[in-house]
Amino acid sequence: MEESRDHSSTEPDLSARTYLLVLGLAVVLYLLMGWFTAVFQVRENG
Amino acid sequence: MTPIAWLVFGAFLAWVVADGVRRTFGAQSLEDYYAGGRKIPWWAAGLSVMATQASAITVIGTTGQGHDGGMEFVQAYLGLPFAMVAVSVILIPLYRRLPILTAYQYLEGRFDKPTRLTASFLFLVSRCLALGIVIQAPSYVLATVLEQDVVTMIIIVGLLTTAYTTLGGVSAVVWTDVKQMIAIVGGLLFCLGWLCWEVFGQVGFGGALRAAGAASKLGVLEATPAHTDLLPNIAGTQAPPSFWNERYNLFSGLIGGFFLHFAYFGADQSQVQRVLTSATANESRKALMISAVAKVPMQLMVLGIGVLLFLFHSISPDRAPAVFNPQAMGSLERQAESESGLREVLELHDRIEQERARELRNLAAHDGPAIDAPALSAYREAVRDVDSLRKILLAGADPEGSKAVFDWTGVLKAFETGDERRIAEFASQGGGDRNYVFPSFVLSQLPGWLVGLILAAIFAAAMSSVDSVLNSLSAATVVDFFPVVFRRERTERQKLKIGRTCTFLWGILGTATGIFALSDSSIIEQINKIGSFFYGSLLGIFLLGAFAPWARGICGVFGIVGGLACVFATYLFLDVAYLWFNVIGAVGVFLFAWLAARCGVGRKIA
Secondary structure (H helix, E strand, C coil): CCCCCCCCCCCCCCCHHHHHHHHHHHHHHHHHHHHHHHHHCCCCCC | CCHHHHHHHHHHHHHHHHHHHHHHHHCCCHHHHHHHHHCCCHHHHHHHHHHHHCCHHHHHHHHHHHHHHCCHHHHHHCCHHHHHHHHHHHHHHHHHCCCCCCCHHHHHHHCCHHHHHHHHHHHHHHHHHHHHHHHHHHHHHHHHHHCCCHHHHHHHHHHHHHHHHHHHHHHHHHHHHHHHHHHHHHHHHHHHHHHHHHHHHHHHHHHHHHHHHHCCCCCCCCCCCCCCCCCCEECCCCCCCCHHHCCCCHHHHHHHHHHHHHHHHHHCHHHHHHHCCCCCHHHHHHHHHHHHHHHHHHHHHHHHHHHHHHHHHHHCHHHCCCCCCHHHHHHHHHHHHHCHHHHHHHHHHHHHHHHHHHHHHHHHHCCCCCCCHHHHHHHHHHHHHHHHHHHHHHHHCCCCCCCCCCCHHHHHHHHHHCCHHHHHHHHCCCCCCHHHHHHHHHHHHCCHHHHHHHHHHHHHHHHHHHHHHHHHHHHHHHHHHHHHHCCCCCCHHHHHHHHHHHHHHHHHHHHHHHHHCCCCCCHHHHHHHHHHHHHHHHHHHHHHHHHCCCCCCCHHHHHHHHHHHHHHHHHHHEECCCHHHHHHHHHHHHHHHHHHHHCCHHHHHC
8 A cells, every 4th residue: 555645654753741641640630539439438338 | 391492402403414414515535535535633533532432322321320320430431541542652653654544454454354354344243233322322312302212213313313424424523523522511511510509509518528428429449349359250150249240440440441442442443533534643643632631531520410410319309200211200100090009109219218318418417527327327228228219110110001010019018127138129120210310300400491402412412423433334344345345446436425325324224223222221331341342352453463573464363253252252151340351352362363373374374
């Protein structure tokens, strides 16, 4: 097949910093969710 | 619905459908029809990615899930941000290197034509099954509103969507998705605000959290599994649950959810097609990052609305019906005229609801560090009893007048004596009606114009999800299979005509599937379950292409079939939660492809 005309092969990838920022936000959110559950959730046997 | 609600509903719907049809004239070739001429801006593609996943199902099914089961379902999405980054880094470069229209075209270059066709066929089967369920979601809402049969609604939704998708192609899909996404988020935010105002106004923010937590509705992240036995149970045995039975916890959500979403966004044509409409690889990546950041908060919001609905119904029992399915409720009211036992059960239901409201207010007013154990126990018992009675009433409801008279006296006796086992037996006879919880709330509590807007948004959302799937099914059929069966060269105009015909035929088939797959259980879970049977193998073959240079030729087919076999064997013989199927399928692909490569299969045939 012919090469794409969208120049994607020469375009720089989104920076690793962008991905780290996205994943960092996710981890912070999950930590908050874990804290929230620990404080407010009463388990079935709890 | 009031006339103003009908007006808003009709106007919004007409605008969305007209805009979809307007795109008919923009498509001159298959690349326009299936890839929007690669001119769609990244933010529109990103919103479309979200909208395709967050459809009417998200609103109806997930709010119902939050109402009944709490927020634990959000854990199924924990792996999503990681999956989005993985798709961006690993798969986008593979897809954007070539001018492909389906993800499976890549597999032909990397392996061989049979591998491409097998993967594409797997996608067609899985999506066709899910398509029927996607069409059902808005049909439930419309059936509720118009007091019509669900089957009639499925036919209307299916045919209307098929009509404009056939004409407009992927551009129509993306731009209607953008509109519906804005409408859905706006509608949900309004509902969230309304419920917060009502609930927090009566029991306060802290009181609401205490009451929801005491009812076990706030398990947003269960870091400690409830079951720690690491040996999976054999299917059909009565052994105590193992770690692998837990549907949602941190581990199944992060690992199983990662594989599910990696496969969904990276190997399912209905999502990859969105990625292929952007001009460059980075535009595609940016589109995916929107979901990576916004999806989990959005799920939290939707499930949160479900929990707030539970609190609202608990605080104000006089503003909630005994069951949410209006057909079942209507039938119960009619039956109660002649069945004295049912009248007593309905009175018992009202008494327990009042008790739940009283206990909830006591709990909410509690200001100390530890909740009083008897108060907590009384509240939880009332929550459980209302829930059981709802299921029992659904079991006894007889809209068609075809069932034997229900044992209402037995129900009353079981509650009088506190016979938990008997109550559970009665409750297990009833189906759920959680998909009616949100529509019932919208219709009974919100102002007329907003009812019209939210129902139109739900309807448009559903159509936009259905059209995404229709368009991608058509793309896989026309691009992957058509040239194999019909080898004659065709002009672009002829190919476009074939594409439109194929979209139309898939629409008809999907509508028929929707009618035959009717069920009352949670819609969203069903979709994820169906996907999980196939997604692991689909993802596995793409990962094999990216990371296993030793796998060539027909090894790909061995891998896909082996991965599928692993999932079905797990389903048949072991008791394992569905999120893990994705991991098992992907690992199975590598295992069987490796075995095939070791036997020299790929070398001999390729």
